[in-house]
Amino acid sequence: MKFSYITAAAIIAGVKASPHPALEQQQLLSVPSQSAPSAPSYSQTSLDDIIRDSPLLSLHRDLVKIESISGNEHDVGNFVAQYLEARDFTVVKQEVPQVKGKEATKPRYNIYATPTSSTEPPSILLTSHIDTVPPFIPYSVHEAEPSTTTERENIILSGRGSVDAKGSVAAQIFATLETLAKNPNANLGLLFVVGEEIGGDGMKVFSDSPLNPKSSLKTVIFGEPTEAALVAGHKGMLGFKVLAHGTAAHSGYPWLGKSAVSAILPALSRVDVLGNTPVEKGGLPASPKYGPTTLNIGVIRAGVATNVVPKEAWADVAVRLAAGTPAEAREIIQRAVDSAVEGQEAKVVLDFTSHNESYPPQDLDVDVDGFEVTTVNYGTDVPNLDVRAGVKRYLYGPGSIFVAHGDHEALNVREIEDAVVGYKRLIEAALEREEKGEVGV
Ligand SMILES: [Zn+2]
Incomplete structure (x- = not known):
């Protein structure tokens, strides 16, 4: 609805249609x-x-x-x-x-x-x-x-x-x-x-x-x-951290350590698609009113040098909830990450306490x-x-x-x-x- 209004405004203003209407027209408004x-x-x-x-x-x-x-x-x-x-x-x-x-x-x-x-x-x-x-x-x-x-x-x-x-x-x-x-x-x-x-x-x-x-x-x-x-x-909100703990070693002998980065990657790949994954396949719910739940992995930090197997890795994630409660979303995310990291040596944990803001x-x-x-x-x-x-x-x-x-x-x-x-x-x-x-x- 917003875009069609903006398009109309652009036409009235005599602006030629652009191949990227959203981009240009947001500027028009702003x-x-x-x-x-x-x-x-x-x-x-x-x-x-x-x-x-x-x-x-x-x-x-x-x-x-x-x-x-x-x-x-x-x-x-x-x-x-x-x-x-x-x-x-x-x-x-x-x-x-x-x-x-x-x-x-x-x-x-x-x-x-x-x-x-x-x-x-x-x-x-x-x-x-x-x-x-x-x-x-x-x-x-x-x-x-x-x-x-x-x-x-x-x-x-x-x-x-x-x-x-x-x-x-x-x-x-x-x-x-x-x-x-x-x-x-x-x-x-x-x-x-x-x-x-x-x-x-x-x-x-x-x-x-x-x-x-x-x-x-x-x-x-x-x-x-x-x-x-x-x-x-408006959508609800839930923030959490994903933390991986490994063991440092010389990168020439990676088998002597446990890479926290290798451990966190499968977890984050799974987290990244939870908004587009159907609920019956373990994803986060959508709603007709708000559309899909979306996730943003906004920060990732890991490692100290390219020749060191990384001991620590963490990521900070914000979820915009389209349906359900934060407690339900926590369970879904926990289950998804648990299954993504199953059998891995380095430990991956979720921290839902570092963000004090969560609401449906x-x-x-x-x-x-x-x-x-x-x-x-x-x-x-x-x-x-x-x-x-x-x-x-x-x-x-x-x-x-x-x-x-x-x-x-x-x-x-x-x-x-x-x-x-x-x-x-x-x-x-x-x-x-x-x-x-x-x-x-
Ligand atoms: Zn404000």
Whole structure:
């Protein structure tokens, strides 16, 4: 669906069909043309003025300008806290332990905010993250090539976090402010967490703390780049290591040692195809909703020199689960590796404990009219927030995941403005459900 939309955009833009449509067209979406600009309709000053004159776009600019690579969220957290305090929110700064190796860095906080006027804990929570991936890319605003259709679409806001997820943060704050201006009794809460990009330590700390409004929550709206579609769910996650232990020897006399590399290769060859192997033949399950389970052997390390029989070898693997539970997947992987290495001299073991993140596929709600519906292949903080059964969970936000962690992270003004409307519609639907008593929890 995504590709056909992009193809249509390419045709409208007069781009010739390419033999590798996916490659070229992803660039079309993600990178405003780097080629010589034709006569710009805005000067840089007038672009800056457009941002300055919009409280929403100014907030987004100020957020992106603050470097907040995971572990370094101190300043952006303080900024968000002050911003919300100045707008009649009661703000709790919840300290999250510093990440390993960054102990000397300033403390980092989840920011949890509720309207000062509210007397009860929130029933509707909007949440996103304030950390970003590295490296920092400064904020800039510029004009797109004149192929898009409206003025707001032509203004491109770029920089690290502009999409993932400071676009969502800014739009959620404005959707909340605008809803409260109309309906001061709406029982809303805002939560902006640290560490989403490194396994979700911020959300886990919040979830396990007394701040989690678990008993009052009826709706949670997660903000991540979804191109303004409602996400019906995302795959689960499981990480593990494969370790082989052998005996070192001179490579001229390999029979005197046990090669850890020779031992790990059959195990990895088997692991590598588990996503394409039918379940009845010992593979990992697929699902109609998410497609196949996929595995990525992302890291392999082994040996010390070409003339030494390697004593140690290990590989790091990430699994994106399309069906079943992590426990079931562990069993399947263990069985597959056991049979692949049967009879070998060197030992091969699996370590499922070195990755603390594992969760089954996450099904989300899409029952609000007026949105496109999609599924995504990336992980989020959704599984890290413990909610009661029956709580509605939505995943929605401005910008495209295709540019989110790249060198050209950017979105246009129209996208972020539309996201405020989208979030308001999700809040509105949640309020209506509460009014009608239609909430299943
Ligand atoms: Zn994100």
